[in-house]
Amino acid sequence: MELLLTQALGYFxxxxxxxxxxxxxxxxxxxxxxxxIGRFLYNMTEPILGPVRNMxxxxxxxxxxxxxxxxxxALILMRLVQSLLVxxxxxxx
Numbered sequence: 001m002e003l004l005l006t007q008a009l010g011y012f013x014x015x016x017x018x019x020x021x022x023x024x025x026x027x028x029x030x031x032x033x034x035x036x037i038g039r040f041l042y043n044m045t046e047p048i049l050g051p052v053r054n055m056x057x058x059x060x061x062x063x064x065x066x067x068x069x070x071x072x073x074a075l076i077l078m079r080l081v082q083s084l085l086v087x088x089x090x091x092x093x
Contacts, residue, residue: 005093006089016044017078023071
């Protein structure tokens with residue numbers, strides 16, 4: 001059971017990372033979010049990136065920067081959350 005849960009967590013976070021990376025790459029192109037792929041990526045990643053972006057904007061390092069560093073911080077936070085969840089699963093089982 002422990003192995004199944006840790007693998008499921010791993011796949012879930014891996015999928016989110018891939019979606020964030022694809023969103024980053026697609027943001028370099030002018031096609032935007034006016035198509036099905038763009039809307040899907042936005043809908044899947046914005047619940048993670050939006051709050052992180054708000055925290056970065058409110059922090060001393062974030063206000064007024066020309067680049068959006070929220071995906072980097074989101075990926076770091078996701079790794080931390082994944083590690084904490086895997087450790088919690090291992091403690092329970």
